[in-house]
Amino acid sequence: MLAVASAVERLLERPTLAIDGEHYLAGLPLAEEKFGGQMFIQMGVLAPIADGLIFLLMYYFFRKLLLVIAAMLVATLSFTWTMGLLIGTGFTVHIMSSMIPVFLMPIAILNSIHVLSEFFDLYPRYQDRRATLRAVYSELFAPISYTTLTTAIAFASLMLVPIPPVQVFGAFIAIGVVIAWLLRWFSCPHL
Numbered sequence: 001m002l003a004v005a006s007a008v009e010r011l012l013e014r015p016t017l018a019i020d021g022e023h024y025l026a027g028l029p030l031a032e033e034k035f036g037g038q039m040f041i042q043m044g045v046l047a048p049i050a051d052g053l054i055f056l057l058m059y060y061f062f063r064k065l066l067l068v069i070a071a072m073l074v075a076t077l078s079f080t081w082t083m084g085l086l087i088g089t090g091f092t093v094h095i096m097s098s099m100i101p102v103f104l105m106p107i108a109i110l111n112s113i114h115v116l117s118e119f120f121d122l123y124p125r126y127q128d129r130r131a132t133l134r135a136v137y138s139e140l141f142a143p144i145s146y147t148t149l150t151t152a153i154a155f156a157s158l159m160l161v162p163i164p165p166v167q168v169f170g171a172f173i174a175i176g177v178v179i180a181w182l183l184r185w186f187s188c189p190h191l
Contacts, residue, residue, distance in 0.1 A: 004033050039095050047102055051076075054109055062116050071112030074183045079104040082176035086168070096169040103173055107151060108180035111144050115184070141185070148181040
């Protein structure tokens with residue numbers, strides 16, 4: 001049972017406060033506590049399942065374990081650093097901010113999928129990894145940069161909402177999107 005709800009139940013059981021009939025507990029604190037507790041359980045269970053599913057699908061499509069691990073590492077580092085920055089700057093992890101990893105994982109993976117797909121498409125033409133990577137990064141730098149910028153701006157626009165948890169969520173998702181972009185482009189050795 002919930003901590004707040006349990007405390008209220010104990011108060012209602014006191015002989016001096018005994019109320020004949022039924023009583024119902026309601027209100028924002030109870031809803032936040034119930035929803036928040038369930039959200040953290042869901043994030044703890046479903047986030048790893050989603051990550052595993054993404055990993056398996058990428059491995060199925062690309063069949064190169066090292067490349068899939070590298071892509072997953074970029075995504076994992078992006079949301080780990082983002083959550084570390086969130087906590088390090090003094091913000092609490094609440095219901096909204098607990099969803100940051102779930103949003104950042106697919107966003108960060110998308111750029112890697114574009115790079116890997118283009119690499120596998122162009123490799124037969126170049127037959128050289130370095131030359132293929134140069135061609136891939138040359139071709140995809142602008143489009144991926146534009147989509148990253150628009151995604152970051154879209155999430156940053158949530159800072160205009162007069163609800164503090166939504167503002168924090170939007171700001172840190174925007175930061176995480178930029179971190180994922182930086183990790184993607186700077187994780188490749190100098191070409």
